[in-house]
Amino acid sequence: MRQKWSEEMPVVQFRIARPTDQLDKVVEFYMKGVGLKVIGSFNEHDGYDGVMLGLPGFAYHLEFTQHKDGSPCPAPTEDNLLVFYIPDREARDRIAGNLETMGYLPVEPENPYWGKRGITFEDPDGWRVVLQNTAGIGPN
Structure with a gap:
């Protein structure tokens, strides 16, 4: 259960x-x-x-x-985020490298907080994803 x-x-x-x-x-x-x-x-x-x-x-x-008839879903603002908290910086960097190898380059976050320990990407639809390193800090 x-x-x-x-x-x-x-x-x-x-x-x-x-x-x-x-x-x-x-x-x-x-x-x-x-x-x-x-x-x-x-x-x-x-x-x-x-x-x-x-x-x-x-x-x-x-x-x-x-x-089958189409499912458009325009991305919201650049500050609507899906955040993955990743305590291991090397693992976070490996994931970022995977995305870069696939042709997805990091983008500048709208809120500078996410750029301090995070790397922001846009998925194919333009929705933003943050790979946030949490080593030594809590998830907030």
Whole structure:
């Protein structure tokens, strides 16, 4: 049985879902570049294809969907971020190197806080991802 977060919020799983018109490229970015694993997928479900990518434990994951008639999802502001807290700086740099090898170059964060210990990238749809090094500090 999965553990609940708290009695006030008895959630056992958390998913962020987002449409895209570039499902294959987005999945490659988060799998090959960032290192997430496929934990589920579906094809032609009411006109949608989708892939769920996650971290160990599967309690937190991302879902990307694409409709057969198109699924545009313009990126929000440059300060809407998906932040991965990575305590090992070498591991963070290795992930950044994977993304750079794939042709994704770091971008300047809108908020300078994220540039102090983090490296910001844009995924194929222009959504921003921060690889934040947390060595020696808490996650805030």
